[in-house]
Amino acid sequence: MLTFPEIDPIIFSLGPLHIxxxxxxxxxxxxxxxMLVKKQIKEFKFESLSLHFENLNxxxxxxxxxxxxxGYVLFYNLPYYMKHPLEIAATWNGGMSFHGACxxxxxxxxxxxxxxxxxxWKTADIYVATIPIGLCLGRIGNFINGELFGRVTDSPLGMIxxxxxxxxxxxxxxxxxxxxxxxxxxxxxxxxxxxxEKRQFWPHGSICALFFICYGVVRIIVENFREPDQQLxxxxxxxxxxxxxxxxxxxAGLIMWLLRKRRSHIVDKNQ
Numbered sequence: 001m002l003t004f005p006e007i008d009p010i011i012f013s014l015g016p017l018h019i020x021x022x023x024x025x026x027x028x029x030x031x032x033x034x035m036l037v038k039k040q041i042k043e044f045k046f047e048s049l050s051l052h053f054e055n056l057n058x059x060x061x062x063x064x065x066x067x068x069x070x071g072y073v074l075f076y077n078l079p080y081y082m083k084h085p086l087e088i089a090a091t092w093n094g095g096m097s098f099h100g101a102c103x104x105x106x107x108x109x110x111x112x113x114x115x116x117x118x119x120x121w122k123t124a125d126i127y128v129a130t131i132p133i134g135l136c137l138g139r140i141g142n143f144i145n146g147e148l149f150g151r152v153t154d155s156p157l158g159m160i161x162x163x164x165x166x167x168x169x170x171x172x173x174x175x176x177x178x179x180x181x182x183x184x185x186x187x188x189x190x191x192x193x194x195x196x197e198k199r200q201f202w203p204h205g206s207i208c209a210l211f212f213i214c215y216g217v218v219r220i221i222v223e224n225f226r227e228p229d230q231q232l233x234x235x236x237x238x239x240x241x242x243x244x245x246x247x248x249x250x251x252a253g254l255i256m257w258l259l260r261k262r263r264s265h266i267v268d269k270n271q
Contacts, residue, residue, distance in 0.1 A: 032130065049118055063107070069089075073088055155170065
């Protein structure tokens with residue numbers, strides 16, 4: 001059995017203001033994404049995105065925060081927030097949904113690109129290749145907080161979490177950090193040039209589609225080790241809300257891939 005490293009979730013305090021590791025992870029994730037997206041804009045000479053880069057970043061950051069929070073409210077704890085609507089805005093109490101953030105990112109990015117006449121699918125490919133970094137850091141933040149821990153296990157990897165009772169549990173946050181973060185980033189980053197160099201087989205939008213599919217598969221697997229949210233439990237038999245939403249992501253990714261391939265073939269025929 002491994003020992004849980006009891007790290008204070010609060011880095012330091014300035015009066016009533018608390019600087020937390022979880023919040024810092026978000027900040028580092030945004031900065032890393034900013035730098036890598038900027039690198040790709042130069043790499044691919046994507047001038048139309050370069051002109052609106054800063055404004056788009058603001059839209060996407062707001063989309064992550066608003067979508068992540070509303071996703072948690074709607075998907076994971078709606079009855080509670082219907083009784084306590086004023087707490088919906090209390091993000092400092094925890095409660096963010098990746099799937100909600102993903103939907104908001106997609107819609108926010110699409111609306112912005114449409115308004116500014118920027119190719120949405122090129123933009124989506126560039127940004128999603130950097131998302132796994134934020135996912136990795138976010139899961140590390142969950143681990144430091146001792147939240148979203150795994151199910152009870154007798155595995156040597158088991159840990160006793162402060163809020164998880166006396167039994168050892170899977171450190172599922174670290175599983176997710178590795179699979180959703182490190183591995184998924186390695187895959188997407190290594191393939192990021194394909195739509196720009198081999199458009200016949202990798203049309204623009206295919207990296208975005210691949211992200212949806214791969215994330216959905218990984219999340220479904222890891223959910224088998226993760227303790228379901230206490231207020232929600234299992235949705236049906238042993239199926240969790242995370243698995244249900246991730247199944248939707250896989251379906252959306254497959255449809256996206258097929259539609260982009262079809263669109264690419266139609267454009268090539270007309271040229």
